[in-house]
Amino acid sequence: MQMPKTEPANFDKAILQEQQTVSRMIRIYCRAKHQPEGELCAECEGLRAYALHRIERCAFQPDKPTCGKCPVHCYRPEMRARIRSVMRYAGPRMLTTDPVAAVRHLIRTFRKPSAKVKQAIQRQNDHA
Numbered sequence: 001m002q003m004p005k006t007e008p009a010n011f012d013k014a015i016l017q018e019q020q021t022v023s024r025m026i027r028i029y030c031r032a033k034h035q036p037e038g039e040l041c042a043e044c045e046g047l048r049a050y051a052l053h054r055i056e057r058c059a060f061q062p063d064k065p066t067c068g069k070c071p072v073h074c075y076r077p078e079m080r081a082r083i084r085s086v087m088r089y090a091g092p093r094m095l096t097t098d099p100v101a102a103v104r105h106l107i108r109t110f111r112k113p114s115a116k117v118k119q120a121i122q123r124q125n126d127h128a
């Protein structure tokens, strides 16, 4: 499959889409697991704020793989574990509720890392 190239003009759009997808996944997860009174429970609200901030600050935008596959561990381990369970739970469910966003997320997940990402992996290995 030919992956669409993300042009610099789409930079903000890609970030926004990723943020929306992650927000939606956290909402699906929280509703099912925590039955919050409002939109999200306090814990998931914190996770969402953290994840959105990380996406915004990500060094690899717009050509990054999704955070689950990213070679750079910018998430704190505890937050990383939490976002992973959110994605494991909400990912398959989004295929039925919002297939477009789910597929977009999958495409990013399986996208080959760009040269920039590969260099970062290399640098990490050198320091290991």
Ligand SMILES: [Zn+2]
Pocket (backbone or CB within 6 Å): 029, 030, 031, 034, 036, 040, 041, 042, 043, 044, 045
């Ligand atoms: Zn929650």
